[in-house]
Amino acid sequence: MDSFEEASIDIKMEIFEAIEDNYGGVIVNMKKEEPMDFLKFHTMLKASISFWRLKGKKGVWIKLPIELAHLVNAAVKEGFWYHHAEATYLMLVYWIPHEIPHTFPAYASHRIGIGAFVLNQDGQVLVVKEKSGDMTGTWKLPTGVVDEGEDICMAAVREVQEETGIETEFVELLAFRQSHKSFFGNSDLFFICMLKPLNFTINKQDAEIEEAKWMPMEEYASQSKVNQSELTKMIANICVAKKEEQYNGFSALLTTGHSAKKCYLYSHNI
Amino acid sequence: MDSFEEASIDIKMEIFEAIEDNYGGVIVNMKKEEPMDFLKFHTMLKASISFWRLKGKKGVWIKLPIELAHLVNAAVKEGFWYHHAEATYLMLVYWIPHEIPHTFPAYASHRIGIGAFVLNQDGQVLVVKEKSGDMTGTWKLPTGVVDEGEDICMAAVREVQEETGIETEFVELLAFRQSHKSFFGNSDLFFICMLKPLNFTINKQDAEIEEAKWMPMEEYASQSKVNQSELTKMIANICVAKKEEQYNGFSALLTTGHSAKKCYLYSHNI
Numbered sequence: 001m002d003s004f005e006e007a008s009i010d011i012k013m014e015i016f017e018a019i020e021d022n023y024g025g026v027i028v029n030m031k032k033e034e035p036m037d038f039l040k041f042h043t044m045l046k047a048s049i050s051f052w053r054l055k056g057k058k059g060v061w062i063k064l065p066i067e068l069a070h071l072v073n074a075a076v077k078e079g080f081w082y083h084h085a086e087a088t089y090l091m092l093v094y095w096i097p098h099e100i101p102h103t104f105p106a107y108a109s110h111r112i113g114i115g116a117f118v119l120n121q122d123g124q125v126l127v128v129k130e131k132s133g134d135m136t137g138t139w140k141l142p143t144g145v146v147d148e149g150e151d152i153c154m155a156a157v158r159e160v161q162e163e164t165g166i167e168t169e170f171v172e173l174l175a176f177r178q179s180h181k182s183f184f185g186n187s188d189l190f191f192i193c194m195l196k197p198l199n200f201t202i203n204k205q206d207a208e209i210e211e212a213k214w215m216p217m218e219e220y221a222s223q224s225k226v227n228q229s230e231l232t233k234m235i236a237n238i239c240v241a242k243k244e245e246q247y248n249g250f251s252a253l254l255t256t257g258h259s260a261k262k263c264y265l266y267s268h269n270i
Numbered sequence: 271m272d273s274f275e276e277a278s279i280d281i282k283m284e285i286f287e288a289i290e291d292n293y294g295g296v297i298v299n300m301k302k303e304e305p306m307d308f309l310k311f312h313t314m315l316k317a318s319i320s321f322w323r324l325k326g327k328k329g330v331w332i333k334l335p336i337e338l339a340h341l342v343n344a345a346v347k348e349g350f351w352y353h354h355a356e357a358t359y360l361m362l363v364y365w366i367p368h369e370i371p372h373t374f375p376a377y378a379s380h381r382i383g384i385g386a387f388v389l390n391q392d393g394q395v396l397v398v399k400e401k402s403g404d405m406t407g408t409w410k411l412p413t414g415v416v417d418e419g420e421d422i423c424m425a426a427v428r429e430v431q432e433e434t435g436i437e438t439e440f441v442e443l444l445a446f447r448q449s450h451k452s453f454f455g456n457s458d459l460f461f462i463c464m465l466k467p468l469n470f471t472i473n474k475q476d477a478e479i480e481e482a483k484w485m486p487m488e489e490y491a492s493q494s495k496v497n498q499s500e501l502t503k504m505i506a507n508i509c510v511a512k513k514e515e516q517y518n519g520f521s522a523l524l525t526t527g528h529s530a531k532k533c534y535l536y537s538h539n540i
Contacts, residue, residue: 069343109381148457179533181419229530253504263450
């Protein structure tokens with residue numbers, strides 16, 4: 001009897017621990033603290049897929065910390081593909097029911113940028129010249145990228161402070177444009193924010209900024225680069241209209257969404 | 271002389287072909303049609319990094335097609351980390367000048383969603399009940415995810431058509447909210463679009479939709495789930511104000527940006 005029991009233990013297949021998601025799928029979080037060799041991972045993966053298939057599971061997610069990069073190829077050999085990666089991990093996916101198309105949700109698709117329209121008490125606009133890029137030699141609005149987890153209105157304030165040393169507060173979102181096939185093929189949203197300056201002495205801090213100054217609005221709007229495309233011309237016109245109090249953008253209101261989560265709603269006040 | 275020449279060929283190190291970027295970096299595009307074993311890749315990578323270091327290069331990008339997944343670990347062993355991944359490839363990065371922080375640009379950070387506010391000639395709103403998710407049992411506006419490369423105004427029209435069979439045209443963008451730490455920790459933008467219906471007979475087509483119908487606006491706005499959070503209440507109030515012609519959102523204007531690239535600008539008409 002003893003030897004029979006041992007034999008049955010020997011053929012028991014090891015299966016990955018997995019969390020069930022709400023869409024009939026399973027999620028495996030591999031731990032960097034638990035090293036595993038390629039062969040063991042590959043064998044367990046095959047056994048686990050068979051097990052999940054029998055249980056009627058659909059999507060399989062495997063999160064592999066970069067410390068386990070030697071296991072990536074085992075998953076790919078079993079038919080997994082890449083869903084997304086961050087600096088420290090790779091997320092792989094596999095769809096068990098081959099007869100129906102997968103329903104894995106998409107990862108982030110857009111990069112978000114801001115342009116800041118800052119007017120001083122004399123109606124002059126805060127402009128910068130960049131050291132590199134397409135706009136060298138042109139006075140332009142301070143711009144920057146909104147980080148993941150950062151509010152658009154806060155990103156505008158931060159970029160202006162970083163590039164020019166001017167402290168501001170957010171006033172209104174004037175307009176935005178969406179474009180496609182930008183950097184890495186990502187889509188791109190660019191929000192024009194009006195900010196109110198709280199100080200006026202420029203202290204250029206960013207190594208990427210050649211010069212920064214206050215400039216008469218008309219001079220800014222008449223630059224050839226600004227008039228080169230319909231888009232930049234329209235944005236300048238919106239800024240001029242705002243300066244003349246002929247335009248109302250969206251306000252930012254900090255509110256509470258689902259599960260008491262704080263978020264900003266950008267809209268007109270009603 | 272012959273044997274000397276052969277010896278000198280033997281110690282010549284192979285270096286990866288690389289494209290120079292505009293920021294002092296190099297980009298290596300590995301080809302899936304050119305298989306390479308782990309050891310050769312690892313050796314060439316070490317030699318290439320030494321070569322690029324001597325040339326004063328900073329950032330190194332390696333794009334590895336999924337067919338070359340067996341090479342991921344060699345790059346990670348040399349100090350590369352993940353920048354991003356799409357279904358068919360993994361992008362790895364390495365920063366040569368360790369004494370200064372890297373300046374690799376971020377990949378996409380936000381997911382974009384839409385909610386569609388569609389009013390018929392009787393002032394009724396188009397609503398759906400979803401089969402799964404947090405809002406089961408509540409009549410809600412049709413919603414969906416904006417794909418990479420898709421315009422927000424077009425995504426709203428597509429989602430309404432897919433979920434209800436109603437053809438529409440985009441009227442205005444009423445408001446949007448930004449929230450953080452949503453799915454996979456991505457940030458999230460959600461745009462409320464007003465659409466004008468071009469037909470009125472509902473033909474529910476989506477397997478995810480339990481029911482769809484036209485509903486009096488007051489009845490929609492009075493649902494307990496809609497009034498559960500300040501955010502959903504405010505969005506409903508904006509829709510009511512729009513119905514009563516007390517609200518103006520942003521129009522979408524197809525325009526031309528840098529390099530004659532078409533894009534939508536969302537703003538008031540001026």
